Amino acid sequence: MAGNRTLRVTGLGPRPKHDAQSLLAVAVEVFNRRGYDGTSMAEVARAAGITKSTIYHHFSSKEQILRVAVTRALDGLFAVLEEPGVKTGPAEQRLRHVVAGTALALTRELPYVTLLLRVRGNTPTEEWAMVRRREFDRLVAAMVADAAGARGTRPAVDPRLATRLIFGMVNSITEWYRPERSEDPWQVARAVSQIALDGLWGSASGGVDSQHSGDHQGAN
Amino acid sequence: MAGNRTLRVTGLGPRPKHDAQSLLAVAVEVFNRRGYDGTSMAEVARAAGITKSTIYHHFSSKEQILRVAVTRALDGLFAVLEEPGVKTGPAEQRLRHVVAGTALALTRELPYVTLLLRVRGNTPTEEWAMVRRREFDRLVAAMVADAAGARGTRPAVDPRLATRLIFGMVNSITEWYRPERSEDPWQVARAVSQIALDGLWGSASGGVDSQHSGDHQGAN
DNA sequence: CTGCTTCCCGACCGATCGGTCGGTTCCAAT
DNA sequence: ATTGGAACCGACCGATCGGTCGGGAAGCAG
Numbered sequence: 001m002a003g004n005r006t007l008r009v010t011g012l013g014p015r016p017k018h019d020a021q022s023l024l025a026v027a028v029e030v031f032n033r034r035g036y037d038g039t040s041m042a043e044v045a046r047a048a049g050i051t052k053s054t055i056y057h058h059f060s061s062k063e064q065i066l067r068v069a070v071t072r073a074l075d076g077l078f079a080v081l082e083e084p085g086v087k088t089g090p091a092e093q094r095l096r097h098v099v100a101g102t103a104l105a106l107t108r109e110l111p112y113v114t115l116l117l118r119v120r121g122n123t124p125t126e127e128w129a130m131v132r133r134r135e136f137d138r139l140v141a142a143m144v145a146d147a148a149g150a151r152g153t154r155p156a157v158d159p160r161l162a163t164r165l166i167f168g169m170v171n172s173i174t175e176w177y178r179p180e181r182s183e184d185p186w187q188v189a190r191a192v193s194q195i196a197l198d199g200l201w202g203s204a205s206g207g208v209d210s211q212h213s214g215d216h217q218g219a220n
Numbered sequence: 221m222a223g224n225r226t227l228r229v230t231g232l233g234p235r236p237k238h239d240a241q242s243l244l245a246v247a248v249e250v251f252n253r254r255g256y257d258g259t260s261m262a263e264v265a266r267a268a269g270i271t272k273s274t275i276y277h278h279f280s281s282k283e284q285i286l287r288v289a290v291t292r293a294l295d296g297l298f299a300v301l302e303e304p305g306v307k308t309g310p311a312e313q314r315l316r317h318v319v320a321g322t323a324l325a326l327t328r329e330l331p332y333v334t335l336l337l338r339v340r341g342n343t344p345t346e347e348w349a350m351v352r353r354r355e356f357d358r359l360v361a362a363m364v365a366d367a368a369g370a371r372g373t374r375p376a377v378d379p380r381l382a383t384r385l386i387f388g389m390v391n392s393i394t395e396w397y398r399p400e401r402s403e404d405p406w407q408v409a410r411a412v413s414q415i416a417l418d419g420l421w422g423s424a425s426g427g428v429d430s431q432h433s434g435d436h437q438g439a440n
Numbered sequence: 441c442t443g444c445t446t447c448c449c450g451a452c453c454g455a456t457c458g459g460t461c462g463g464t465t466c467c468a469a470t
Numbered sequence: 471a472t473t474g475g476a477a478c479c480g481a482c483c484g485a486t487c488g489g490t491c492g493g494g495a496a497g498c499a500g
Contacts, residue, residue: 033340034340034342035255035256035257035340035342036255036258037255037257037258038256038257038340038342118338120253120254120255120258122254122255122258156414156418157410157411157414157415158403158411161403161407161408161411162411162415164392164395164396165389165392165393165411165412165415166389166415167392168388168389168391168392168393168395168396169385169386169388169389169392171388171392172384172385172387172388172389172391172392173385173388175384175388176384176388183378183381187381188381190377191377191378191381191382191385192385194376194377195377195382195385195386195415195416195419196415196419197419198376198419199415199416199417199418199419
């Protein structure tokens with residue numbers, strides 16, 4: 001995803017020349033600010049500087065915009081599970097990786113994941129998005145269970161409950177994170193796995209980002 | 221005794237006799253299931269078994285229903301800050317109390333807090349709700365900062381970041397908690413403060429609920 | 441130039457939205 | 471038996487919703 005599209009310097013002429021990609025970004029931004037149902041297509045058009053009809057030249061429906069957006073978010077999340085550090089190694093290490101990796105994916109695809117986390121299942125598209133999201137949650141819950149049982153001492157809380165709480169914390173990043181104003185994504189990811197696994201003050205040595213502390217592009 | 225529901229046959233069936241309170245509960249349930257903007261007044265009416273007009277006999281507008289609901293949620297949250305265990309004692313103990321207490325308030329007023337946490341500021345009422353919510357967050361952030369600095373060692377993460385993550389975890393309870401199906405509220409509250417302050421495996425003795433472990437009605 | 445494609449617009453559509461209105465039914469108190 | 475008010479309803483309203491349609495302007499190839 002690092003390589004970008006054709007960089008076309010479109011001057012501020014009378015004709016903006018939108019493509020589907022940039023239009024999607026504008027639409028998702030408005031959806032997140034006003035809510036999907038609370039956003040009219042006229043508002044999206046105004047935010048993009050075009051008319052409503054033009055949107056329907058690029059997308060077939062409002063729901064399709066949502067579908068494309070949440071697909072991008074889901075792809076970003078599932079990609080975390082394919083990273084080498086998540087698929088191999090001790091259970092605790094893998095959990096640290098998936099927690100930090102999910103937090104990173106959240107910041108990287110922030111608007112799309114934000115939209116995904118807010119769908120309520122009103123349409124078939126939203127329903128499908130929720131199904132895939134639950135599938136992701138299930139895969140991750142198994143890793144928490146593994147890690148919780150890995151130590152000699154029994155886990156202090158029920159693994160399923162811990163999964164919900166930990167990834168509730170991770171997902172809450174979308175409520176406040178702003179890439180231009182907030183902390184470095186790696187710092188956020190480190191803080192998340194720190195608090196979730198070691199508590200507010202910390203007890204164990206964080207093992208996931210020691211390899212990344214000075215290498216912020218390593219896993220992408 | 222109080223007026224009961226008399227079965228009356230008027231050709232089509234009994235007349236439900238709603239009051240504003242029960243109608244509010246129905247409306248909030250639908251709002252949470254379909255989203256506030258995604259819910260039409262006709263849907264609320266159908267869920268309540270009455271017509272749209274009757275709703276406007278009890279409430280002046282859709283927005284007023286929202287206002288009453290989020291007010292109830294905010295009252296429940298601010299009441300936590302007035303509890304004795306939150307206002308006195310060592311900083312760490314106070315933080316454990318406020319984390320667990322907020323989690324308990326969430327489960328107690330679940331539908332109303334759920335609605336509160338989802339408002340996006342589209343109307344003056346929503347804007348006002350977000351202002352009060354931010355005020356609550358500020359008060360709580362100060363307690364996290366106190367507690368984080370209370371131990372001999374410096375905190376492992378920035379207190380403001382920790383506040384957002386911890387209360388992001390607490391608020392995420394609304395995403396999955398169902399009173400009839402889920403864990404005991406006290407168990408959830410204990411798990412939250414456990415993970416947030418001691419990590420997944422735990423290191424310190426939980427100090428907040430030792431007084432409540434066998435007394436689930438004690439605080440309210 | 442013509443012809444084709446891409447991008448875009450103003451005008452318009454049926455459906456649905458939140459909300460209103462005039463009037464009816466029920467019940468408790470008089 | 472009458473009355474007053476709370477609860478309720480069917481019909482309706484202007485506005486806005488997501489979406490459609492026919493056509494205009496720009497860029498490129500021949």
